[in-house]
Amino acid sequence: MTPLTHPTGSDLMQLAPELILTGAGVLILLVDAFLPGLKRLATPLALAAIALAAVLAWFGVPVGVSFGGLLESTGITAILGLAILLAAFLCVLASHGYLRREEIFGGEYHALLLWCTVGLLLMTRATELLTIFLSLELLSVCLYSLAGYHRRLTVATEGALKYFLMGAFVSAFALLGIVFVFGQAGTTRVAELTAMLESGVEIDPLLTLGILALVAAFGFKMSLVPFHAWSPDTYQGAPTPFVAFLSVAPKVASAVVLIRLLSLVLPGPTGARWSALVALLAVLAMVVGNLLALVQQDIKRMLAYSGIAHMGYLLIPLVALDESSWWPVVVYLLAYTLMNAGAFVIIALLYARAGEQHLISELSGWGYRFPLLGICLTICMLSLGGIPPTLGFLGKYLVFTHAIEHDLLWLAVVGVGTALIGVFYYLRVVYTLYMKAEVRAPEGLLIDSWGRVAAVIATVGVLILGMWPGRLLDWIGRAIASSF
Amino acid sequence: MESYLPILVFVVVAILFVAAALIAARLFRRIGSGSLDRQPYECGNEPESFAHDHQFSIRYYLIAVLFVVFDVETIFLFPWAVMFDRLALFGFIEMMVFLAILVVGYIYVWNRGALNWA
Amino acid sequence: MTVPVSWYLLLAVMLFAIGAAGALTRRNGIAIFLSIELMLNAANLSLVAYGRVVAERTMDLASAHTAQIIVFFVLAVAAAEAAVGLALFIAVYRKRRTIDVDRLNLLRW
Numbered sequence: 263m264t265p266l267t268h269p270t271g272s273d274l275m276q277l278a279p280e281l282i283l284t285g286a287g288v289l290i291l292l293v294d295a296f297l298p299g300l301k302r303l304a305t306p307l308a309l310a311a312i313a314l315a316a317v318l319a320w321f322g323v324p325v326g327v328s329f330g331g332l333l334e335s336t337g338i339t340a341i342l343g344l345a346i347l348l349a350a351f352l353c354v355l356a357s358h359g360y361l362r363r364e365e366i367f368g369g370e371y372h373a374l375l376l377w378c379t380v381g382l383l384l385m386t387r388a389t390e391l392l393t394i395f396l397s398l399e400l401l402s403v404c405l406y407s408l409a410g411y412h413r414r415l416t417v418a419t420e421g422a423l424k425y426f427l428m429g430a431f432v433s434a435f436a437l438l439g440i441v442f443v444f445g446q447a448g449t450t451r452v453a454e455l456t457a458m459l460e461s462g463v464e465i466d467p468l469l470t471l472g473i474l475a476l477v478a479a480f481g482f483k484m485s486l487v488p489f490h491a492w493s494p495d496t497y498q499g500a501p502t503p504f505v506a507f508l509s510v511a512p513k514v515a516s517a518v519v520l521i522r523l524l525s526l527v528l529p530g531p532t533g534a535r536w537s538a539l540v541a542l543l544a545v546l547a548m549v550v551g552n553l554l555a556l557v558q559q560d561i562k563r564m565l566a567y568s569g570i571a572h573m574g575y576l577l578i579p580l581v582a583l584d585e586s587s588w589w590p591v592v593v594y595l596l597a598y599t600l601m602n603a604g605a606f607v608i609i610a611l612l613y614a615r616a617g618e619q620h621l622i623s624e625l626s627g628w629g630y631r632f633p634l635l636g637i638c639l640t641i642c643m644l645s646l647g648g649i650p651p652t653l654g655f656l657g658k659y660l661v662f663t664h665a666i667e668h669d670l671l672w673l674a675v676v677g678v679g680t681a682l683i684g685v686f687y688y689l690r691v692v693y694t695l696y697m698k699a700e701v702r703a704p705e706g707l708l709i710d711s712w713g714r715v716a717a718v719i720a721t722v723g724v725l726i727l728g729m730w731p732g733r734l735l736d737w738i739g740r741a742i743a744s745s746f
Numbered sequence: 747m748e749s750y751l752p753i754l755v756f757v758v759v760a761i762l763f764v765a766a767a768l769i770a771a772r773l774f775r776r777i778g779s780g781s782l783d784r785q786p787y788e789c790g791n792e793p794e795s796f797a798h799d800h801q802f803s804i805r806y807y808l809i810a811v812l813f814v815v816f817d818v819e820t821i822f823l824f825p826w827a828v829m830f831d832r833l834a835l836f837g838f839i840e841m842m843v844f845l846a847i848l849v850v851g852y853i854y855v856w857n858r859g860a861l862n863w864a
Numbered sequence: 865m866t867v868p869v870s871w872y873l874l875l876a877v878m879l880f881a882i883g884a885a886g887a888l889t890r891r892n893g894i895a896i897f898l899s900i901e902l903m904l905n906a907a908n909l910s911l912v913a914y915g916r917v918v919a920e921r922t923m924d925l926a927s928a929h930t931a932q933i934i935v936f937f938v939l940a941v942a943a944a945e946a947a948v949g950l951a952l953f954i955a956v957y958r959k960r961r962t963i964d965v966d967r968l969n970l971l972r973w
Binding site for chain 3: 392395396399402403406407410413416419420422423424426427430431433434435437438440441444445448450
C-alpha cells in the first residue's frame with residue numbers, strides 16, 4: 263500500500279486566500295439568515311474578504327508546488343489571481359446599489375460570488391485534471407445561479423437556463439476528455455503528462471481527442487467562436503454588475519488552463535496542427551465577434567460580442583506558444599479585466615430598467631448630465647477600442663508585436679483590421695454620449711458612491727497604467743521571469 | 747463462462763414467472779365486464795378526476811432537489827469510513843469540516859423555510 | 865472467462881453518443897438535462913473500465929483507485945449541478961409555463 267501523506271502547514275498556507283473567501287461566504291450567508299437587520303453588511307464583509315485574500319495571494323502564498331502536485335503557485339498565477347480578485351471587488355462595489363434598487367439584496371449573492379472566486383483562483387493554479395474539473399464545476403454552478411439571480415425577470419431565468427444547459431453539456435465533454443487522457447496516459451497530473459509527451463512516446467489519437475475536448479470546454483468558458491452562443495443571451499439577462507465579473511474573471515482563469523493544455527501538445531509532433539487550430543479560433547473570434555458587435559443596438563449585447571473578439575486577440579500569442587507568450591497574455595488579461603469590468607459597472611449605474619433592453623441610443627447626451635460617469639465610460643470605450651494612451655492599447659500593441667516577431671504577420675494584419683471595426687462601434691457609444699440630444703429623463707437610477715468608486719478605480723487603472731506602463735511592465739516581467 | 751450460469755438461470759426463471767402470471771391471469775379472468783375494468787385501481791373508490799389535472803405543490807420539487815444534494819454528498823463518508831484507521835486524526839478533522847459545511851447549508855435551508863410543508 | 869474491458873468502453877462511448885444526440889435533438893429542457901446526465905454516467909463507466917486497464921498496464925492498483933475516486937467526485941458534482949438546474953427549471957416554468965427550449969426565445973439578436 264502506498265503511504266498516506268497529509269497536507270503540511272505550507273500546503274494550507276497555499277490555500278489561505280481560498281479559505282478566507284470560503285469562510286467569508288459562509289459567514290455572510292449565516293448573517294443574512296439569522297440577522298436580517300444586518301444584511302447590508304454583506305457588501306463591506308465581502309470587500310474586506312476579497313482585499314484580505316488579495317494581500318494573502320500576493321504576500322502570503324509561498325511559491326511552489328503543493329498538495330503533492332495538485333496546485334502550483336507562480337508569479338503568473340499570483341498576478342492573474344489578483345486580476346480575478348479585482349474583478350470580484352469591482353463587482354461587489356457596483357452590486358450594492360443595483361441590488362438595493364431592484365430590491366433583491368441578499369447575502370446569497372455575495373456568498374455565491376465569493377465561492378465562484380474560490381473556484382476561479384483554484385482553477386488558475388490547478389495542475390491536475392480532476393482538480394481543474396472540480397474547480398470548473400464549482401465556479402460554473404455559482405455562475406449559473408448568479409446569472410439567474412434576478413428571478414423576477416423572465417429574461418434572467420431564461421438566459422441562465424440557456425447558460426446552464428450549454429455549460430452542463432460542455433462539462434460532460436470536458437469529463438470525457440479527462441477520461442481519455444487518463445485512460446491513455448495513466449495519469450491526470452499535468453507535470454507527468456508533460457514528461458510523458460516529451461519522452462517522445464507515440465501519441466494515441468484518443469489522447470489527442472481528450473485534449474481537444476478539454477480545449478473546447480475551456481473555449482466555451484472563454485466564449486470563443488463556435489462555443490459563444492450563450493454569452494450575449496446570458497449577459498443580457500444577468501444582473502449587470504455581475505456581468506462585470508462574468509465577462510472577465512472566468513475568461514482569465516480559462517485562459518490559464520488553455521495555455522497549460524496547449525503547452526502539452528504544441529511542442530509535440532502534431533504541434534503545427536494545433537497552432538493552425540488556435541490561429542483558426544483566433545481569426546473566427548476576431549471576425550465574428552467584431553462584425554456581430556457592429557450591428558447590436560443593446561450595449562450589453564454589443565459588449566458580449568466585443569468580448570468574444572477580445573478573446574480572439576488574446577489567442578494570437580498562443581499560436582506561437584513559448585515563454586515570451588505570457589507577457590502579452592498577462593498584460594492583455596489585466597487590461598481586459600479593468601476596462602470591460604469598468605464598462606459594465608458604469609452600464610449598471612446608468613440603466614434603471616433591468617428587464618428591458620439597454621439601448622445605446624438611451625445614453626444620448628448623458629455625457630453632460632453625468633460628467634464623471636460619462637468620462638469614465640468614454641475612457642473604458644477608448645481602451646476597449648485599443649486607442650492610446652490607455653492600457654487597452656498597450657495590450658493590443660504587445661499582442662501584435664509578439665505575432666510579428668514570430669513570423670505571423672498575416673495574423674497581426676487580421677487583428678489590426680478587425681480592431682478597426684471595433685474602434686467604430688466603441689466610438690459610436692462616445693459619440694452618442696456627447697453629440698446627440700437627450701432622449702430620456704434619468705428616472706429610477708440609483709447612483710451611489712460604492713458604484714462611483716468602482717467606476718473610478720477601473721478608469722484610473724486603465725488610464726494611469728496605460729500612460730505610465732513602466733512599473734507595471736517591470737512588475738509583470740519579474741513575475742514571469744520567476745515562474746520558469 | 748460458468749460463473750454466469752446462475753445469472754442465466756435467474757433470467758430464465760424471471761421470464762417464466764412473468765409469463766406464467768400473465769397466462770394464469772388470462773385463463774382465470776372474467777371476460778367483457780364493461781368499462782369498470784379500464785378504470786384505475788383506487789381501492790374500490792370511484793376516481794374523482796384525471797391524474798393529469800393535479801399539480802404537485804412546488805414544495806415537492808424543492809424538497810426533492812434538496813434531497814438529491816444532501817443524499818449524494820454522503821458518498822464521501824464511505825471511503826472515509828473504510829480508511830478511517832489510516833486517515834487518522836487529520837482525516838477525522840477534514841471530514842468534520844466537510845460535514846460542518848453541509849450543516850451550514852442545512853441550517854440555511856431550514857432558516858429559509860424550505861423544509862416547512864405548510 | 866471475463867468480459868473484455870473494451871466492451872465496457874464501447875458501451876460507454878455508445879451511451880455517451882446517445883446522450884449527446886439526445887441533448888442536441890430534444891426540445892424539452894428536462895429531457896436535455898437527462899441526456900446530459902447520461903453523458904456524465906457514460907464517462908463514469910469508461911473511467912472505471914479505464915482504471916482497470918491502466919492498473920493492469922502499470923501493475924499498480926492505485927490507478928484503479930484513482931479512477932474510482934474520480935467517479936465519486938463526478939457523482940457529487942452531477943448532483944450539485946442537477947440541483948441548480950432543476951431550480952432554474954422551476955424558476956423558468958413559473959414565469960413562462962413551459963420549458964420547451966424552442967419557445968424560450970425572448971433573447972434573440
